[in-house]
Amino acid sequence: MKKIIATIVKEWILLRRDVAGMALLLIMPAILIVVMAMIQDAPFRDYQEMQFDLLVADHDRGSLAREVKTGLGQSRNFRVVDSLDGAPVGEVQLQQLLQEGKYRVGIVIPAGATAEVANSANRIANRISERIGLGTMPAREPRDSVYVRIYYDPVAKPTFRMSVSSALEKYITFSGSSLLMQRLSRLSGMEGSDSLLRDAALEQAVRGLEVREEKLFETGVANTLVNSVQHNVPAWAIFGMFFIVIPVAGNMIREREDGSALRVALVPGVIRFVSLGKIFFYVIVCCMQFFLMLGIGMHILPWMGLPQLHLGAYPLAVVPVAIAIAFSATTYGYFIGSWFRTTNQALPFGAISVVILSAMGGIWIPVDILPKPVQHMAMCSPLYWALDGVNQLFLRNLGLASVIKHLLILTGSSLLLWLLAYLRNTRRAASI
Amino acid sequence: MSLAIEVYDLHKRYKGALEPALDGLSLQARKGQVIGLLGPNGAGKSTTINILCGLVTPNSGSAKIFGKNCIHDTVALRKEIGVVPQQIALFGNLSARENLMYIGRLYGLNDNTIRERSDMLLDRLDMTRHADKRVIRYSGGMKRRTNIIASLLHQPSLLIMDEPTAGVDVQSRALILNFLEEYHEQGNTVLYTSHLMDEAQKICDEVVIVDDGKYVVSGTPGELIVNTPDCTTLEDVFLHYTGHTVRD
Numbered sequence: 001m002k003k004i005i006a007t008i009v010k011e012w013i014l015l016r017r018d019v020a021g022m023a024l025l026l027i028m029p030a031i032l033i034v035v036m037a038m039i040q041d042a043p044f045r046d047y048q049e050m051q052f053d054l055l056v057a058d059h060d061r062g063s064l065a066r067e068v069k070t071g072l073g074q075s076r077n078f079r080v081v082d083s084l085d086g087a088p089v090g091e092v093q094l095q096q097l098l099q100e101g102k103y104r105v106g107i108v109i110p111a112g113a114t115a116e117v118a119n120s121a122n123r124i125a126n127r128i129s130e131r132i133g134l135g136t137m138p139a140r141e142p143r144d145s146v147y148v149r150i151y152y153d154p155v156a157k158p159t160f161r162m163s164v165s166s167a168l169e170k171y172i173t174f175s176g177s178s179l180l181m182q183r184l185s186r187l188s189g190m191e192g193s194d195s196l197l198r199d200a201a202l203e204q205a206v207r208g209l210e211v212r213e214e215k216l217f218e219t220g221v222a223n224t225l226v227n228s229v230q231h232n233v234p235a236w237a238i239f240g241m242f243f244i245v246i247p248v249a250g251n252m253i254r255e256r257e258d259g260s261a262l263r264v265a266l267v268p269g270v271i272r273f274v275s276l277g278k279i280f281f282y283v284i285v286c287c288m289q290f291f292l293m294l295g296i297g298m299h300i301l302p303w304m305g306l307p308q309l310h311l312g313a314y315p316l317a318v319v320p321v322a323i324a325i326a327f328s329a330t331t332y333g334y335f336i337g338s339w340f341r342t343t344n345q346a347l348p349f350g351a352i353s354v355v356i357l358s359a360m361g362g363i364w365i366p367v368d369i370l371p372k373p374v375q376h377m378a379m380c381s382p383l384y385w386a387l388d389g390v391n392q393l394f395l396r397n398l399g400l401a402s403v404i405k406h407l408l409i410l411t412g413s414s415l416l417l418w419l420l421a422y423l424r425n426t427r428r429a430a431s432i
Numbered sequence: 433m434s435l436a437i438e439v440y441d442l443h444k445r446y447k448g449a450l451e452p453a454l455d456g457l458s459l460q461a462r463k464g465q466v467i468g469l470l471g472p473n474g475a476g477k478s479t480t481i482n483i484l485c486g487l488v489t490p491n492s493g494s495a496k497i498f499g500k501n502c503i504h505d506t507v508a509l510r511k512e513i514g515v516v517p518q519q520i521a522l523f524g525n526l527s528a529r530e531n532l533m534y535i536g537r538l539y540g541l542n543d544n545t546i547r548e549r550s551d552m553l554l555d556r557l558d559m560t561r562h563a564d565k566r567v568i569r570y571s572g573g574m575k576r577r578t579n580i581i582a583s584l585l586h587q588p589s590l591l592i593m594d595e596p597t598a599g600v601d602v603q604s605r606a607l608i609l610n611f612l613e614e615y616h617e618q619g620n621t622v623l624y625t626s627h628l629m630d631e632a633q634k635i636c637d638e639v640v641i642v643d644d645g646k647y648v649v650s651g652t653p654g655e656l657i658v659n660t661p662d663c664t665t666l667e668d669v670f671l672h673y674t675g676h677t678v679r680d
Contacts, residue, residue, distance in 0.1 A: 003540070006533075006534055006537035007534075010534045017525050255523070258520070259519035260522055260524070262519060264538065266485060267510065268506065268507040
């Protein structure tokens with residue numbers, strides 16, 4: 001034990017003296033999570049939370065256009081812009097502004113749109129009234145040439161397009177439903193205070209079945225929606241932890257090159273203690289790094305207008321997960337430092353392999369949307385098990401039992417890497 | 433007098449090497465002596481030392497130090513020996529004291545013992561006032577002296593030194609050689625390699641000259657000078673046996 005502690009003390013003195021190195025170990029991951037959380041905040045935000053300027057070229061000037069504009073304007077998602085510099089927006093101008101990227105989305109409500117919807121409502125009302133012996137309203141055949149046109153900025157993403165189109169269809173349907181009820185009220189002579197439009201229960205029925213999101217299980221802690229902070233802080237903190245391969249491998253190779261490793265090799269029977277001490281030390285550094293990043297997510301990012309990081313229903317369960325991730329990252333560095341001869345080989349390999357493993361493991365893009373073969377490959381990345389383990393706790397609000405598999409995989413693979421490194425080091429000690 | 437080092441018919445060929453590093457080398461050295469292992473570059477001195485330290489395994493032959501097998505009994509062997517490698521085997525970003533504290537703890541010594549021995553050795557090799565500076569800032573001589581101190585902390589019975597005075601100034605060299613003489617006078621055994629023949633002639637009780645991985649000749653410096661024709665110095669003897677061809 002004394003030999004392990006001696007090695008931890010030695011590593012601490014060496015790291016303390018390398019102020020720039022220590023700062024990089026803590027500051028760079030902090031900068032990384034802040035930047036990534038900020039730049040990915042918008043893409044991660046649910047469209048319900050975002051507000052876009054919606055250009056509207058209203059050539060209709062009827063009730064449909066009015067209701068669509070009012071409905072869209074009242075939703076939190078859109079700010080309706082139907083005039084610019086005091087003049088109504090025209091279709092060509094709208095297209096031009098979208099092409100220039102000044103707006104993301106625009107709709108053109110053609111002349112006669114209200115008349116077309118009203119005609120459609122009349123036709124339905126007439127069909128109904130024919131069967132119950134009421135009168136008829138004037139109606140004609142529908143015109144295919146009249147439809148609401150929607151234009152997008154060419155860079156708008158498909159999910160955004162789908163979301164805006166759905167919202168627009170919803171308001172047009174509501175408008176059509178209102179007109180239909182108006183027509184039915186008129187045919188049945190229930191106008192004014194008796195109008196069907198004033199019947200809240202009927203209006204609710206016309207809207208159809210309501211959809212509400214519910215919690216999966218009651219844990220006493222509000223379910224956390226995945227957002228930029230919930231994804232980026234753990235993901236990039238884990239990525240930063242794995243970058244410990246650079247100091248670990250670099251330190252080992254430097255010690256071999258400067259001869260200090262030879263001094264240790266000449267002391268009888270200490271290689272395993274030195275190896276343990278070195279790994280313990282860097283596991284501690286990695287854990288400090290991880291918890292510092294979580295602290296930033298909980299206390300600093302909210303100051304920047306970002307959501308606060310939530311640690312789930314069982315926050316203490318993250319401690320064994322953090323230790324297992326730190327062990328995995330450190331032993332990977334130890335493995336690289338043992339098997340590669342020079343820093344020129346080890347450091348680029350270490351850095352690039354961490355980037356590859358992180359891409360495979362869902363740090364950059366959630367694994368669910370990766371191609372199937374890559375999803376299978378993700379299982380080979382310790383970063384996948386690390387991130388999934390953290391998500392089990394932070395997003396799914398599950399406890400320690402849910403991450404036992406993750407802990408076993410991370411620890412088991414680390415022990416294997418450590419064994420391979422140890423074998424290499426004992427062979428090397430015998431062949432200096 | 434009993435033997436400190438017994439080497440019999442050592443053969444070693446490194447992977448991919450055309451020539452063997454050791455080709456049937458045998459030598460013996462008695463306890464309490466300073467033995468000089470001399471030879472030109474590539475003669476096999478470092479390989480012999482590495483085998484004696486248990487760092488390199490020979491292809492065949494045997495090597496023992498104080499009766500302990502250098503190939504199979506390395507843990508017990510390394511407790512008995514102190515090695516001063518040609519390389520400065522110290523942590524550059526630690527001070528001499530921090531290096532000694534770490535190395536001492538690895539040897540299982542308690543902190544008080546480490547401090548006492550460090551103070552004594554630092555003082556003896558004139559390093560006390562630099563002991564708290566980082567090794568990386570030391571001169572070549574200071575590094576060599578600290579390298580020697582680190583090898584003596586656990587009080588070995590045999591000190592193996594691979595060119596301990598290479599690249600040091602005259603003053604440091606004199607200090608190291610004086611220290612070696614004192615250390616020898618205390619009854620300790622030293623195996624020493626060097627390219628500096630005057631140095632070897634001055635401090636060695638016996639020298640063994642090796643070349644091309646083979647034993648060439650051995651004896652006290654005086655005996656070798658007297659018994660080799662036209663030689664007045666150990667350097668003459670060395671050149672007589674190893675020739676004037678430059679080795680790479």
